[in-house]
Amino acid sequence: MTAAHPYLADPPPRAFAHRGWHVGDLSGLENSLLAFRRAVAEGYRYVETDVHATADGVVVVHHDPTLDRTTDRSGAILGQPWNVVRRARIGGREPVSRLEDVLEELPDAFFNIDVKSDAAVEPFVRVVRRQRAFDRIAAAAFSEARLARLRKLAGPRLLTSLGPRSAALLRADGWLPFLRLGSFSRGVLAQVPLRQGPLTVVDKAFITAAQRLGVEVHTWTINDKERMRSLLDLGVHGIVTDRPDLLRELLIERGSWPSR
Numbered sequence: 001m002t003a004a005h006p007y008l009a010d011p012p013p014r015a016f017a018h019r020g021w022h023v024g025d026l027s028g029l030e031n032s033l034l035a036f037r038r039a040v041a042e043g044y045r046y047v048e049t050d051v052h053a054t055a056d057g058v059v060v061v062h063h064d065p066t067l068d069r070t071t072d073r074s075g076a077i078l079g080q081p082w083n084v085v086r087r088a089r090i091g092g093r094e095p096v097s098r099l100e101d102v103l104e105e106l107p108d109a110f111f112n113i114d115v116k117s118d119a120a121v122e123p124f125v126r127v128v129r130r131q132r133a134f135d136r137i138a139a140a141a142f143s144e145a146r147l148a149r150l151r152k153l154a155g156p157r158l159l160t161s162l163g164p165r166s167a168a169l170l171r172a173d174g175w176l177p178f179l180r181l182g183s184f185s186r187g188v189l190a191q192v193p194l195r196q197g198p199l200t201v202v203d204k205a206f207i208t209a210a211q212r213l214g215v216e217v218h219t220w221t222i223n224d225k226e227r228m229r230s231l232l233d234l235g236v237h238g239i240v241t242d243r244p245d246l247l248r249e250l251l252i253e254r255g256s257w258p259s260r
Helices: 031-039 099-105 116-132 146-156 164-172 175-180 204-212 225-234 244-253
Strands: 013-017 047-051 057-060 112-115 137-140 189-193 216-222 238-241
Touching: 013 031, 013 146, 013 244, 031 047, 031 099, 047 116, 047 204, 057 099, 057 116, 099 112, 099 116, 112 116, 112 216, 116 146, 137 146, 137 189, 146 164, 164 189, 175 216, 189 238, 225 244, 238 244
Parallel strands: 013 047, 013 238, 047 112, 112 137, 189 216, 216 238
Antiparallel strands: 047 057
16 A cells, blocks of 8 residues: 555554553553653654643643543543643653653654544644644544544644544445545545454455555554454554554564664
8 A cells, every 4th residue: 555645654564552662661651751752762653642632722642531540640631721730640650741742752753643532623733733743643533523623624634544433334335435425535544443342343354445445454452462463464554552562573573563
């Protein structure tokens, strides 16, 4: 698959460090700047992460809508200003980061960013524009409406994933989304789980349908080495994992780990 967008310039497979490198000595430090730095230092070019907006519109890198699970503070991020959220420590050690700081710190990394709330959409687009980061960001969301708003605000320069409805249509019939939605373009990403309840999402038919439309298939979140191997054999274009150490080991074995 060829792609005009710089994010997809290198050939697949693409290895994504899910929320950075947070295994071993960095266990419990997901979505910290330290975890992102480590992923890049370990050779990862692609990092998956998430963003929310604070009460005063600062875009912060964090998965949950609240600080409770991963930090030493509590409460909804959207209900607190940045000068409060910034005091939270992930795993009691590392500060919550602004997206802007992460992009500046790691200028050569590509980021897959799940925009987790409607409130984060406009501030997110402003940050991407201010950082001139369109070439190294793909935006995702679990909301079709949120993705549509992202595309409208950012324009065609912003690479986006399919929403859940679009992915479901792709699963049902490879040409149906193209005919009904008219929103596919080369470089659009189908970022999906291997299974959704009892339904297998990623199989050969799904990948074949995606390839007809020039869509890459990225599966999440795959932490078992043999499952990674079977998916690569099936033809997936990218794997998102919490075990970047195992995925790197497998890609080295297969001669697919990037040399730079």
